[in-house]
Amino acid sequence: MIAGKRRQTTGVSMARIAVRWLMLLLMLLVLLPAVAGAAEHRPGEEELFNDAQMLYRSGAYDEALARFRSFILRFYDSDLTNDAYLTIARILQHQGQCDDALLYLKRIPQAQQTPASQLMQGVCQVETDHLADGLQQLRGLFDAGLEGEDASLFYTTLFHAERDNNRLVPAIAFAWRALRTPGDHGPLLAEVHELLEQRLSEAEVAEVRFLFADSAIGQDATLQLARRALAHKDEASARALLQQLLASSVAFPYHADADRLLARLSGEVNVERDAVGVLLPLSGRYAAFGELVQRGMELALKLHNESHSPVRFLYRDSAADPEVSLRQFGTLVNEERVMAIAGPLTATAAEAVVDRATQERVPLLTLSQKPGLPETSPYVFRDSLTVTLQARALARYAVQEQGLRSFGILYPDNRTGKDFATQFARAVAAEGGLVTAMESYGEKDTDFRRPVRRLIGLDPNAREQRPPKLTPEEELEDLFVPEELKFPAAPFEALFIPDYAERIGLIAPQLTFYGLDNTQLLGINGWNSRDLVRLAGRYVDRAVFVDGFFRYSSYPFVKEFVDLYYKTYKEEPSILEAQAFDVANILLSLLDRPELRDREDLRDALAALRNYPGVTGATSFNAQGEAEKILFLLQVQKGKIVQIN
Secondary structure, rough: OOOHHHHHEEEEEEEEEEHHHHHHHHHHHHHHHOOOHHHHOOOHHHHHHHHHHHHHOOHHHHHHHHHHHHHHHHHOOOOOOHHHHHHHHHHHHHHHHHHHHHHHHHHOOHHOOHHHHHHHHHHHHHHOOOHHHHHHHHHHHOOOOOOOHHHHHHHHHHHHHHHHOOHHHHHHHHHHHOOOOOOOOHHHHHHHHHHHHHHHHHHHHHHHHHHHOOOHHHHHHHHHHHHHHHHHHHHOOOOOOOHHHHHOOOOOOOOHHHHHHHHHHOOOOEEEEEEEEEEEOOOOOOHHHHHHHHHHHHHHHHHHHHOOOOOOEEEEEEEOOOHHHHHHHHHHHHHEEEEEEEEEHHHHHHHHHHHHHHHHOEEEEOOOOOOOOHHHEEEEEEEOOOOHHHHHHHHHHHHHHOOOOEEEEEEEEHHHHHHHHHHHHHHHHHHOOEEEEEEEEOOOOOOOHHHHHHHHHOOOOOOOOOOOOOOHHHOOOOOOOOOOOOOOOOOOEEEEEOOHHHHHHHHHHHHHHHHOOOOOEEOOOHHHHHHHHHHHEEEEEEEEEEEEEEOOOHHHHHHHHHHHHHHHHOOOOOOHHHHHHHHHHHHHHHHOOOOOOHHHHHHHHHHHHOOEEEEEEEEEEOOOEEEEOOOEEEEEEOOOEOOOO
16 A cells, blocks of 8 residues: 555656656747847848957947947847947047946946956046045956956056056056056156156155166166265266166166266266256146246247247256255256256246256246346346336336326235335436335225225315205206316326226225326236226226237348237237246347357356346347346227327
8 A cells, every 4th residue: 555655656656757858948949049039140130240350450439339339239138239339438538528428337236346447447436536435346357367467457557546646656566566467567667657757756756766677667766876976976876876777677768867867977068058947837826827938938939030040948847845946947957968957937946947057057047027126146137027126117107107206005915015115216216216105905806985085185084075955946957067186286187096997996986086187197918908998998998018928029030020920829918928938039040159168158148147138128138137128018999908108
């Protein structure tokens, strides 16, 4: 009985097993066509994908993008779609469109992400300023086995991320790893060079030299240490470092610089008569001004080299930083062996290199307005529109040509306003005139009644007197009589206001209200703007002010400069480009003289310069190296600014 039950149970089990196998077989029969279909590509699918890949590899990125996008539209469910997304992301990243690249990468399902797609996500996050997310993504790929261009991109991106985090030595460690991958590493070495030259301390440079001794980075660090030793006047250490560097078989891009520096230390190289160093802020907050100066200098250089022996301008970025400026100055003087330095432009950078110019006995022609610079060294000259220059020119015109003797000064209560007020008062006194009233106002004031009342001797706190109540007959009669407020006569013939056009537009109408409409108004170069007439209108008619450049001047050489600048850059020049044009031309004209053989000869020639016909006025240098110029005298006449000298 029991045996019979077992046989019965076994039979049932076998039947169930048979049914299950049958069901599995049926499922396989159903699925096999689908699997076979997934493995086989539809007509045109593989051809379109391969065509897009070929265009990508050949560098035809725009055409490749179009083909990949067409592929995705036609074959969105293909097993090649994720590869298309990845390659599109690579192209967009290469073109600087990382935000768009991330959108394509997000279309790849998380389960199907590869190290290559994860790398591109990390790279694009770093490049779109999502630094923390990008670094987290990239740090997970250290053991992912990235090779070739992906490995190079991986380490280069980590270099940029650490550099932007101001972790400079770890950043250079990643750059060193990137150098061990295939590809062109010239741009990367240039970025490392900038860090070694400008941003690392001497101790950090020494650490980099030790860590990466047998690489181009270690060689560059050795060069930078030699430069810094030379800056410390330690020629023995500099020579030893350079000899060790040049004896090495490791190639690096700045080998020629090391050669020149060692030759200089050995006394084998004279100054390069055809080379002028130029220190400008080409990065940072003042970069826009540095670029305008560079434009003006390049225009002068182009004109010169078309008809004279060529001269080179060697531009270096001061970054408006004193330490960077000193290092760049040293490189230009000791390695490039330039005849002179033009610049710097900013005050702190110029102040930093003045003493060095004296030590190295190198002529420095600066554009900075920092007070007192030329007076500190016989090798420093300045060609710039200074406060003193404007004050003297305006006082000379008012006293000598207009016969005015008494002056009022209304100035903004800031450093520039105080400086102008002081210098103008001194200049007036030197010409035999007298300042009889002086008042200031707040930088942000819009109501100037109080300082104006003080200028003319009124109580600033008193309210304006209202006319007495009139009878009806008197009111009728008064309709035909112009109202005339009675204010005391001003204790001065002319009023000097050292501010900008937009402020003059607020001040000038209030002056007229207080009876100063017949007072001669005098101003600075900040008045030279279209806004002056637009904002102040008839209230500034006959006003006179000075500037170092007037783009609408009738002088032929000014018109030629303005026309040439506009033809080259499609913009009108400002005083910055004009001053740079003159500085460049002064140096170029002196270098054309064959009797000037060295820096001392050039310094003497600058000191002897008289009435150079520049577009910013005839220029001479006085005994202190300060430019003496004939400035442009400008006047508002019937709503237009015109030159009157």
